[in-house]
Amino acid sequence: MSERDDSTPRAVTMRDVAQAAGVSVSTVSHVVNDKKGARIGKEARERVQRAVQELGYRPNAMAKVLVKGHSRFLGLVADAIASTPFAGQIIRGAQDEAWRHGYVLLVANTEGNEAAETEAIAMMLEHKVRGVLYSAWYHREVEPPAGLTETDCVLVNCFAPGGDLPAVVPDEVAGGYEATRMLLAEGHRRIGFINTTSPSPAHDGRLEGYRRALTDAGVSFEPDLVVDARPDQEGGFEAIGPLLAQDVTGVFCHNDRVAMGVYDGVRERGLRVPGDLAVVGFDNQEVIAAHLRPPLSTVALPHYELGRVGVRVLLGLDQPADDGRVVVGCPPVHRASVNVTAGVNGPPAAPH
Amino acid sequence: MSERDDSTPRAVTMRDVAQAAGVSVSTVSHVVNDKKGARIGKEARERVQRAVQELGYRPNAMAKVLVKGHSRFLGLVADAIASTPFAGQIIRGAQDEAWRHGYVLLVANTEGNEAAETEAIAMMLEHKVRGVLYSAWYHREVEPPAGLTETDCVLVNCFAPGGDLPAVVPDEVAGGYEATRMLLAEGHRRIGFINTTSPSPAHDGRLEGYRRALTDAGVSFEPDLVVDARPDQEGGFEAIGPLLAQDVTGVFCHNDRVAMGVYDGVRERGLRVPGDLAVVGFDNQEVIAAHLRPPLSTVALPHYELGRVGVRVLLGLDQPADDGRVVVGCPPVHRASVNVTAGVNGPPAAPH
Structure with missing residues (x-):
C-alpha cells in the first residue's frame, strides 16, 4: 500500500474553491456547510457550487462537525x-x-x-x-x-x-394472529402451535395471537395442542410427533427453522405437507422459508x-x-405449505 | 479501541524501531509503509521487519493520525x-x-x-x-x-x-479439494459434483479442486458426473436425479443450499443420507448446514x-x-452426512 500523499494529487481545498469562484473562503464555508442565517447572494452561491463541482472539492466532514x-x-x-x-x-x-x-x-x-x-x-x-x-x-x-x-x-x-x-418492536400478537388465521382460513380447526421454550415477548405474544384467532373463529383453545420446543430444526422435529398423534391438520411454528424440522418429521412418517399437515412458520428467513419443499407460508419479522x-x-x-x-406489523407471506394452490410466490429468482 | 496511555505502556515509536534496526527513521517509514520506489537493501529491510516484530511496533498507532x-x-x-x-x-x-x-x-x-x-x-x-x-x-x-x-x-x-x-479471496481450489477428499477418505470412488450454472471463480476453482483430488487418489475424472445447476435448493433437488441414475455413492455440492435440495431429492426416492448417498456442501451456512438431518459435512467459506x-x-x-x-483457506467441517459416526459436532447449542 502506498501512502496517499504521493500516489494521489493534492486535495482540493476550500481556498481553491474560493479562488475559482472569486469569493472569500468564509463565503465558501458558509455555502458548503449550509450555514443558517448567512446572507449570501444567489449568484455567489451558484458560483461556489459550480466551483465545488468542477474542482471536485470534498468538504471535510470532520471540519463540518467543528463548524x-x-x-x-x-x-x-x-x-x-x-x-x-x-x-x-x-x-x-x-x-x-x-x-x-x-x-x-x-x-x-x-x-x-x-x-x-x-x-x-x-x-x-x-x-x-x-x-x-x-x-x-x-x-x-x-x-x-x-x-x-x-x-x-x-x-x-x-x-x-x-x-x-422509546422502543420500536414487532407486533408479536398480531403476527401470531395472522399465522393462525392463515390456517383457519383454509378450514383447519385442529391447529397445533409449536412455541418456544425461551421465555420472551415472542413466546407470550404469539401465543396470545394464536388464542385470539381461535376465539374469533369460534374454535376452542386446547392447551394440549400447544407444545414448547427448542426453537430450531431439532425442536420442530421432536415436537411434531405428539401433535400428529393428536390429529392436528395444521401447525403454526414459532419460527421457520422449527417448520423446517417439522417438514423432516412429517416426511419421516411418509406424510406430506400440506396434504397431510398444513404448516405456517414465522420470521420469513429467506434462505429457508422460500426454499423448502413446498415453499413455506410464514409471517415476516419486519x-x-x-x-x-x-x-x-x-x-x-x-x-x-x-x-x-x-x-x-408482521405481514403474512403466502406460499404453498398451507394450500398448494394458494402459493402466490413461486421460488424466488435464482441467487448467484 | 484506542491505545490508552494509562492502561498500556508507552507506545513503541518509529524512532525506537530505527534505533533497534540501526537505520534512519525514514527508512523505517519506507519499509513499514511499503513505499513504492524506495530503494532499501534487502538486509536493512529485514532488520527493520525484525525490529518491528520484536518491539511490537504498530505502524498505524493513533499518534500518527493527525500527522x-x-x-x-x-x-x-x-x-x-x-x-x-x-x-x-x-x-x-x-x-x-x-x-x-x-x-x-x-x-x-x-x-x-x-x-x-x-x-x-x-x-x-x-x-x-x-x-x-x-x-x-x-x-x-x-x-x-x-x-x-x-x-x-x-x-x-x-x-x-x-x-x-490488493485482493483478499478464498482459496476455491483448496476448498474443492478438501470437499472431495472428505468423500474419497471414506472410500467413495463414484463421486458426483453439482457445480453452479453461474460463471465464477467458485465454479472454476472448486471444479479444479475436485479434479485434482480425484487425480491424487487415482480416480479418473468422468465429465458426466459433473452437473451444473442453479445454486440453491431447487437446483440441488433437480440435479441429484441424473447423478443417482449414474450410481454415484457420494456428491459434492456447490453450496449448502444445493445440499439441502439434494437431501430432499434423496428422501423423495426413499433413500438415506449418508447410507445411500454421502453428501458434502460448501459455505458452512450455519442456519442450514448444522441443522439438516443428518447435519451436513461441508467446507467453510472464511x-x-x-x-x-x-x-x-x-x-x-x-x-x-x-x-x-x-x-x-477454506477449512473442512466434519458432521454426519458423509459418515454417521464421523460427525464430530452434534447439533449446536440451542439458539434463542
Missing part, C-alpha cells in the same frame, strides 16, 4: 450481525432512512459482548453522534448500557424496564422496518405512543 | 448485508481487527446499488478514511467504483482486472477471516503476493 457543533453520525449498536441476516436487515433499514436525512450510520457489532458494547458506545460518543439505536437480533427486554444516557437513544427490536427509552422506524423516532420524525412503544 | 492527514476511520463497502450472514461475518472480522489497531469502521451497505455505492464512497472520502475495504458477498470479479482511486483500497472476497488493487485480513492488508500489516492476492 456546526454536531456530527452527521447516528450510531447503531447491533448484537449479532454475523450469525443471522436479521441484524443486517435492521442496519439496512436504518441506513436507508439515515441517508435520506443526510446522516451516516456508525455501525458497531458487539455479538452480545459487554466489553465490546461499552467500547462501541464510547466510540460513538467520541464522534458526537446525534443519537444511538441500540438493537437486538431477537425481540427481548434489555438493560441498556450506562453510556447511552449521555445521548439520545432508541431501542430497536428490544425494550427496557420502565419504558423511559427487521428492515424496525431499523427504518428507529431512525425516524431518533430524528423526531415519528412519535412513540404513551407507553414509549412504536409497534410494527 | 498523516488520515482519520481513525476505515471504510467498508458491503453489497448484501441484509440477505445472508456472509457480509455480516466480513464486517465482524474487519471490525475486530480495525478496533485492535485503534480504527473505527464506517460500514456502508449498498445492496449492489450503484448510486448507493457512489454515495457511500463519497461519504467515506469526506470522512478522510485511512482506506476502504470494498467487499462482495460472493467471490467475483468487480469493477471498483472510480472514487476508490482517491484512497487506499483493498478488495475483499472480490478482485479487479489487472490486479492493481468470511470472518477475509474481513480480518482485509484490514491487515489495508494497514500494511500483511502483504499480498506478487499477483496482488492474499488467498485464505
